[in-house]
Each structure stands twice: as structure tokens, then as C-alpha cells.
Amino acid sequence: MTDPNAQKRKQQLDYLVLKHKGQPVGDGYIDIIVSRDNYAAFVEDLTTNKFAIVAVSWWCHCTPENKTRFGCPHGYGGPKSIYFDGWFSERSHDFDEVVKDRQKDEDEAEFVKRVNDTAMDIIENKRTVPYADGTIH
Numbered sequence: 001m002t003d004p005n006a007q008k009r010k011q012q013l014d015y016l017v018l019k020h021k022g023q024p025v026g027d028g029y030i031d032i033i034v035s036r037d038n039y040a041a042f043v044e045d046l047t048t049n050k051f052a053i054v055a056v057s058w059w060c061h062c063t064p065e066n067k068t069r070f071g072c073p074h075g076y077g078g079p080k081s082i083y084f085d086g087w088f089s090e091r092s093h094d095f096d097e098v099v100k101d102r103q104k105d106e107d108e109a110e111f112v113k114r115v116n117d118t119a120m121d122i123i124e125n126k127r128t129v130p131y132a133d134g135t136i137h
């Protein structure tokens, strides 16, 4: 990446990922795993900094406790968690696209906000594995 602007954007995004304990999977930013405790502030920062979310993928957090409680893993193999115990398993066939077209009367900030608000709705309304006691895994 030689474009100085692109480099600056990458640094901004790296900072936000670090700040919210996000874990990018592989190279680049196609998947950034963020815990349920941190995603709201992360998305807010992404919006403020004009980074649009393209899609939401779902990962199961495999720890001995979650294995007992929820029967993890619930998907493919995945990386060991950097910040937390255990590792992440990518849930198969569970992927929500957010992509929207920018409208003529929208500036970039409005567009990113609309896209990321949609991502937030998807996350907040998602029920991956609901349990009788009201907890969600």
C-alpha cells in the first residue's frame, strides 16, 4: 500500500480494532471478531471514522465453560483468541450481508451511518442459540 491516504486509513482502522479488542482473521479486514461486550462501541467508532460494514459473520467462542454450557463448537475450525480464553469457530452458513447502494442525496458520512446502523440492527436482533434462561450464545 503506497497511497499515503490508504496507509492512513489502515492505521486508523488498526487503531480501532486494537482499541476494541477486535481480532482480524487472516490477512486484511474481511473478518474482524469482536466480542458481544465490545461490538457496540466498535461500530460507533467505525461510523465516526467512516468505515462501512459490508457483512456480518458469526463466530462461536469456544471455551471449556461454553462447551459445557452450550455444546460448542458450533461451526468450522478457527483461530485461537488473542484477548480471551479459548478459540473461535466460524458458524457455517451463517452470514448476513449489509451492503447497500449509496443514494444520490447522501454524503459519505450519512451513507456509512445508514449502513452501520443496519449492521447494528442485524447484530442486536440476531439470535444464534437462545436458551430457556434467556441467555444468548
Ligand SMILES: [Zn+2]
Pocket: 060, 061, 062, 066, 070, 071, 072, 073, 074, 137
Ligand atoms: Zn458455540
